Amino acid sequence: MALYSRITGTGSCLPPQRLSNADLVSKLAAQGVETSDDWIVERTGIRARHFADDGVFSSDLGLVACRAALQAAGLQASDIDLIIVATSTPDMVFPSTACILQHKLGANGGAAFDVQAVCSGFIYALAVADAMLKTGAARKALVVGAEIFSRILDFTDRTTCVLFGDGAGALVLESGSKPGILASDLHADGRHVGILCVPGHVAGGQVLGDPLLKMEGQAVFKLAVGVLEDAAHATLAKADKTASDIDWLIPHQANIRIIQSTARKLKLPMEKVIVTVDQHGNTSAASIPLALDHGIRSGRVKPGQTLMLEGVGGGLAWGAVLLDL
Numbered sequence: 001m002a003l004y005s006r007i008t009g010t011g012s013c014l015p016p017q018r019l020s021n022a023d024l025v026s027k028l029a030a031q032g033v034e035t036s037d038d039w040i041v042e043r044t045g046i047r048a049r050h051f052a053d054d055g056v057f058s059s060d061l062g063l064v065a066c067r068a069a070l071q072a073a074g075l076q077a078s079d080i081d082l083i084i085v086a087t088s089t090p091d092m093v094f095p096s097t098a099c100i101l102q103h104k105l106g107a108n109g110g111a112a113f114d115v116q117a118v119c120s121g122f123i124y125a126l127a128v129a130d131a132m133l134k135t136g137a138a139r140k141a142l143v144v145g146a147e148i149f150s151r152i153l154d155f156t157d158r159t160t161c162v163l164f165g166d167g168a169g170a171l172v173l174e175s176g177s178k179p180g181i182l183a184s185d186l187h188a189d190g191r192h193v194g195i196l197c198v199p200g201h202v203a204g205g206q207v208l209g210d211p212l213l214k215m216e217g218q219a220v221f222k223l224a225v226g227v228l229e230d231a232a233h234a235t236l237a238k239a240d241k242t243a244s245d246i247d248w249l250i251p252h253q254a255n256i257r258i259i260q261s262t263a264r265k266l267k268l269p270m271e272k273v274i275v276t277v278d279q280h281g282n283t284s285a286a287s288i289p290l291a292l293d294h295g296i297r298s299g300r301v302k303p304g305q306t307l308m309l310e311g312v313g314g315g316l317a318w319g320a321v322l323l324d325l
């Protein structure tokens with residue numbers, strides 16, 4: 001009997017500290033950095049983001065999201081035999097945030113590891129989990145995106161610090177005879193490492209190089225629009241589907257203009273797109289599972305519907321997953 005993987009529960013977590021654009025604009029003005037609500041809304045669609053308090057780590061946000069996903073799936077942490085965390089802001093250099101999260105959940109014993117593919121990390125993690133469940137290497141997985149980007153932002157650089165937020169999203173993926181995930185498509189092009197990176201590294205007890213996020217926004221924007229369209233079409237072709245089969249597009253939430261452009265290229269009306277970038281900002285690997293959970297909990301995204309999830313980010317790395325919920 002062929003094995004498939006299917007989502008059986010989702011959850012998410014936003015840290016309580018919410019900063020509207022007005023809050024961020026005044027915080028930055030106090031440091032001599034000039035920006036405005038108008039600029040942020042017009043260029044990005046972002047109106048607010050959440051920042052984690054000091055002492056809170058990606059695993060803490062992931063823990064809340066995982067508990068909600070487990071509850072939705074009707075499972076206990078002890079049922080889980082695989083945890084994959086997509087993050088670029090891990091708790092420690094090592095061990096993995098997945099191992100730390102596994103311990104906090106009390107789900108010890110199964111496989112646990114991190115995936116680092118920046119904003120496409122959740123798509124990578126979901127595709128890897130799907131492959132493992134289909135081969136029988138695991139049966140019940142937690143796939144998590146958890147980020148605290150506020151810790152790697154340069155708050156003197158207005159071109160990046162207004163864009164990002166913190167959060168986590170998680171889903172339970174279970175193997176079975178009924179198809180859930182239909183196809184996936186992953187890519188990277190390392191020639192573009194320099195346009196979106198945190199170049200610093202740890203050596204000799206110090207961070208050498210710049211430990212804060214650098215981005216050439218326009219270069220990322222132009223590449224993102226093209227690769228997202230390509231990944232969506234490649235994934236649809238693998239599943240022998242067309243864009244008209246998509247009930248919901250749930251894209252990485254970086255910029256409303258990238259989201260609108262992707263929807264236009266797929267000839268999907270914005271009514272079929274889940275948008276959370278206005279309230280969350282760009283939460284990197286957490287953005288897609290956060291948007292998925294919000295879509296489900298708001299009652300818009302329903303069982304039986306066909307979803308296209310896709311993301312792009314540093315690397316450049318990108319990918320898409322098509323699934324039946």
Ligand code: ACO
Pocket residue numbers: 034035036039040043044118119120158159160162196216217218219220221224254255258282284312313314
């Ligand atoms: N407030 C006010 N003015 C600003 C701000 C700000 N926060 N930031 C930039 N500006 C100014 C610039 O200095 C520039 O001024 P100038 O014309 O006098 O030189 C002007 O606004 C226009 O700047 P652009 O960079 O051309 O603005 P653009 O329309 O390209 O928007 C943005 C910038 C929002 C970053 C956009 O390029 C973008 O979204 N890029 C893609 C980001 C992305 O998708 N990342 C993906 C994944 S993220 C990850 O993997 C971690």
